[in-house]
Amino acid sequence: MVYAGVGKSDWEINLGLEKGIACFNVESIAELEVIEELAVAAGKTANVAFRINPNIGAHTHANITTGLAENKFGIAMQDMEKVIERADAMKNINVVGLHFHIGSQILDMGDFEALCNRINELQAKLENQNIHVQSINVGGGLGVSYDSPDRQPIPDFKDYFRTYTTHLRLREGQQLHFELGRSIVAQCGSLISRVLYVKQGTHKQFAILDAGMTDLIRPALYQALHKIQNLTSEEPAETYDVVGPICESSDVFAKAIDLNKCHRGDLIAIRSAGAYGEIMASSYNCRKLPKGYITEDL
Incomplete structure (x- = not known):
């Protein structure tokens, strides 16, 4: 188990020390x-990897880029050697690796190639100072097909891993770690909702659902696209803004999309909600948290 995050609380660090987790990033x-202070107090040695900000721009939404110098994440490249030297002087700290993460929902393999090249540069720089690390964590970021989940239910893992095999120069015995969250689970879940009302506005019609941004916040948070299907109707398609019941104008799942004609009570599926869906739900507006159901029969 690895603990990553830009703001680790003392109790979380102490819990990690108590349980002997593999590493703090x-x-x-x-x-x-x-971490060193708490490790000393606990009589423990903390394994750490340093998250380095590689200053690489990923081709994704600005809110989910994490590898630019302007982002809050990671240690600046120019400070890397200084921080490692500082850690080496701490008796209760054991440096085991480097960690990187350039963003999320990335479909351009060129971004991962750029990361490989940057890691190669940084490793060579460290080796010039006789510094060697046991592991490299390249983070995650591999995107999924939100617009065609049936046609492409599984991301292009072959091309993804081939990019690292081709371009990343690992040292003998060095471990390589990945964080493949979204790419594994996103297509495994859908948000199922009912149409409460079909409302004809001045210039458009709305399908108002009983699910909202409190259940799936991605569209409201960064205008994320999800395929939406009417599971009940087989009537000819009409154009709708699909919205939720929350008292926020941003409570919108999609604008001007075609759905089979909607009626009150129709079941609506919002696809690819297995990642950053239920886990990000809230009770804002006195809403109940959504219930999750799991089956292996599909």
């Missing part, structure tokens, strides 16, 4: 000092 000198 450290994002600042201030965090390193706190």
